[in-house]
Amino acid sequence: MPTGRWRLWRPDGIALEEGDWRDGQRHGTLLRYHDDGSLAVRAEHRDGTPATVTGHRSDNPSSDPFSFDGWPPAVRTIVHDFDDGGTRVRWACFAADGSEVTMAGDPVPERPAGVPEVATFWPTGKWSAPRWRDGRLEGLARHWNADGTPHLIVYNRAGDEVARHGDRPLAEAARDGDAASVELCLAAGLGRSPEAARYAAYEELPELALRLLRRERAEGGQPEPAVAYEPGPPPPEAPGDTVWVQGMESYVLGDVDEETGAAVGTWRIWKQSRYTSHYEHSYREADFTDGRRVERRSYFSGGALSALERRRPDGTGLRRSWDYRHRLDRESEWAADGTTTMRSFHPDGAVRMERTTLDGTLVVASWFDASGVRTAEVTAVDAPVDGEPVEWWQALDAAGAVVAEGAVEAGAGGGPVGPWRLYGPDGTGLGTVAFDGLDRVAAHADLGRIAHALPGWHSAPAVPELADADRVPWAGLATFYGDARHLPFLLKGLTLADPYAFSTALAVLSNLLWHQETIATATGPAFRYLTALVDRVAADDDRKRLLELLVAVVTVDNVTGEADETVNGQVRRLKSAFAGAPAHGEWSTDYTNYDWEDAYHEIFTSLAGAVPVWRALAAHRRADLRQLAVVLLAAAPGEVAAAVLDERLTAEPSAEIRAEILLGLALHEPGPRNRRALERRLTDDDPLLRRCAALSWSRQGYAAAGGAARTVTARPGDDLDPDRCRGLRLAGDELLTAADGVDTGS
Structure with a gap:
């Protein structure tokens, strides 16, 4: 040496x-x-x-x-x-x-x-x-x-x-x-926030908590925080002796042993979330033994359990979480041998994915379809792709035979990378495929079936509705994950009979075009083709999913940044700002300086052009499709869309969809037809219809300036079901607080 x-x-x-x-x-x-x-x-x-x-x-x-x-x-x-x-x-x-x-x-x-x-x-x-x-x-x-x-x-x-x-x-x-x-x-002043010692105790740091407690005693009480922070008021259900713990951003009722700094007993916690105009609190509890947090529980606002975590001294434990419908969603289990097993679940409680790791390294993972059939096994592999760690995915048929295999990014949600090999049921090689254009596809149970759909997807001819899609300079338009060069391929996936191709294409398009209630510049031209393909979709369930995406795009608000909690208000602002001619020439051919404002011009132009499609769907046998079509008619600019809504108000058999129509009328220009339609429903026997009519009447500004006749919309014994209100797309809880009367004129 x-x-x-x-x-x-x-x-x-x-x-x-x-x-x-x-x-x-x-x-x-x-x-x-x-x-x-x-x-x-x-x-x-x-x-x-x-x-x-x-x-x-x-x-x-x-x-x-x-x-x-x-x-x-x-x-x-x-x-x-x-x-x-x-x-x-x-x-x-x-x-x-x-x-x-x-x-x-x-x-x-x-x-x-x-x-x-x-x-x-x-x-x-x-x-x-x-x-x-x-x-x-x-x-x-x-x-x-x-x-x-x-x-x-x-x-x-x-x-x-x-x-x-x-x-x-x-x-x-x-x-x-x-x-x-x-x-x-x-030395920098940390540890001087309100109840810093209590925060340290909650984090299972008794030595730090004790040190902060002793400093409080030495200095004669709670020290002044280095940075001022004004919390909102505590929730009304919190007892009077709760304290604000800044480190937890919560109001807390919980004890600390002043001799050891350890948290003691059960803590009740109201986590505070700050919004522009209000505060909200989520409730949770934690149990401590010998300063260790042994159980933690979180709750939905109605009192149902949303998450549970238990930890034992030997390092074993369990964590579970439920979705807002109170269905088991995810689970993690820590075993005595040091392994961690994560599971996710289908809506009926059957296991969707089970993944076991040891010290962060994959041991094995399995995926299951909704019927419980294992569709994939994933194992560790020491063969990086493009310098990045990967795992090896083997897709299985119902008999357990390997029908596709290839590398996926390391981790529970890692998507496919590199070429995959395809096999027939008898093991015969069928060639290789690449997931080009599907960069946003994450691991899930149907990955092997998607791989088998790709050859037909690539070779399928473009349908007439997409004949001019190549005229759009997609590579120069942005999505939320890079440029839009793969959008023609994804749009073609919506036209295929293969359900895995359709589902994958729609999921990737949704991620690329609509993110956190915001659209990308590519969303405008893509929306034109999405509306054109609505009639092309073979299955009504798939058509509903496509319509859901269209409705999501037209009912978001990234324009004014104003506080408005109603979808109706958001759509009204979007229509008012962008329902006219586009800012940069003819949108179908000229994309010079194209931006998200132009995208919204194109979206609303496409909505108006597709009114015949929405009109046909508004008379569909399925109520869920009719409701979505009504929302699109409400958002679509122009007198034709307004006339169709008025027509459907009489023909629609569902009271809830008639309520949606009444709300949608407020998104169109005030006029005699709208006024007559709303006025007739102000005295309807159904309290939901009366409330919706009253809300739209007010939004249209029909109230007389003076000498008005007052029409009372609330009646003794009215019982307006909150679930009926929340099932509407263009209104929600505001219906429960709508005015009891409206001015109908002198």
């Missing part, structure tokens, strides 16, 4: 490096040289661990791995300092004259008082002192404004940010046993 000083030369005789070694590890000074012989790196090591590494720029080409590529010419030297454990705690740039400069090469301002020497000034105007290990952020990262006032404290673990708000970085540092970071957090 190397010991003492070692020297190395290049073949041309120029020195490469010289450095000190001890017992096979670098120890002491390392000098490395550029190709021209000038100094490239000077580093100091202690028992193999770097202490300081300084890189020097060369004016000539260099093969030294310490690269200055991308750095401005003014940066001549870069210094990295490390702590005793090898974590990089500082880096700095210097000019030729030795003065410190930013990474952009500009002079560094004078360091304000309170900003430590390890902090670097960034071109963003902030001082920062992050810590790095093995190329990843690790531990505490502190940030200050240019004037030295604190800006942000973040805690990282293995490259991932795990805490940045309030006392959370302090708690995570204490959890890791990072004593130095704990002290830095305390």
Whole structure:
């Protein structure tokens, strides 16, 4: 093993490096040289661990791995300092004259008082002192404004940010046993938020909680928080002795043992969520034994259990969660052998997926269809694809034979990557396929069936409705996950009889075009083709899913940013802003400077053009399709759509859909026809119809200015079922608080 000083030369005789070694590890000074012989790196090591590494720029080409590529010419030297454990705690740039400069090469301002020497000034105007290990952020990262006032404290673990708000970085540092970071957090003022000790106890950090309790006693009570935070009022059902715990963003009723800092007994917690105009609280409970949280329960607003977690001292435990319909949704189980098994469930409670891991590494995973048949087995494989870790997916038929196999991204939701092999039921090879254009497909039970659908999907001719789709410059339009170049392929999937092709195409299109109540620029031209394909869809269940996407797109609000809790108000604003001519020429051919505003112009133009389709669907035998068609007629601009709604108000057999029509009339221009239709329903025997008519009457502005006759819409004994109101697309809870009367004129 190397010991003492070692020297190395290049073949041309120029020195490469010289450095000190001890017992096979670098120890002491390392000098490395550029190709021209000038100094490239000077580093100091202690028992193999770097202490300081300084890189020097060369004016000539260099093969030294310490690269200055991308750095401005003014940066001549870069210094990295490390702590005793090898974590990089500082880096700095210097000019030729030795003065410190930013990474952009500009002079560094004078360091304000309170900003430590390890902090670097960034071109963003902030001082920062992050810590790095093995190329990843690790531990505490502190940030200050240019004037030295604190800006942000973040805690990282293995490259991932795990805490940045309030006392959370302090708690995570204490959890890791990072004593130095704990002290830095305390010095920066963390641990002074309201009930910080109670937060630490809840996080199962009794030593930290006890330290904060003792500081409170020494200072004579709760310390003033470093950053003011005003919570909303507690929920009315919370007892009077609940306290606000800022670290938990919750009102809490729970005890802490003042001698040990341990949480005691059952805690009741009202988690507070802040919105623009109001606060909401979700209720949960936690049970503690010897300072350990042994059970945690969360509840829906109606009192039903939404999540349950149990942990035992030996590390075993169970976590379950239920959806809003109170169906078991997910489950995680920690076993004594160190394995973790995750399960997800079909709506009827049958297992959809079961995945077992050990120390984060896959052991085996299985997927099941709704009937309980195993459709896939996934195993670990040590063969990266494009440098990324993958797992091996084998799709199975009902008899358990492998019918498709290939790599998927590592993790429970990883999608297919690279080519897949297809097989017949007898094992005969059927060739390979690639999931090109389906980048957003995640792992699920039908992945093998989708793979078998791909050859027919690719080879199928385009239907007439998509004949001109190639005229759209999709590659220049944005989706929420890259450009839109694959949209013609996805749209073609909606025209196929294969149910797996249709479902996959619709799911991917939904992800690409509509995200968090916002549309992308590609949504406009895509919407035109989606409306054209509604009649092409073979199955009514699939048609409903396509209509659901169209309704979702036209009932969102990303235009004004105004607070409006009603869908009706959102659609009205969208129609008012975008129902006219597009801003940039003829939308079907000209996409110059095309943006999301143009997309909405195209959406509403397409809605109006498809009124005959919506009219036919509004008379469909299925009520769910009729309701969706009514919403699209309400959103569609123009007198023709309004006339169809009026026509359907008389012909529609369902009272709930008639209520939807009454709400939809308010989305069209006021006029005699609308007024007559609404006025007739103000005295209907059905309280739901009366309320909807009254709400639309008010929204249309029909109330007389003076001398009005008052029509009372609420009657003694009325019992308006909230579920009937919430089943409507264009209104909801506001119907339950609608006015009891409207002015119908003098």
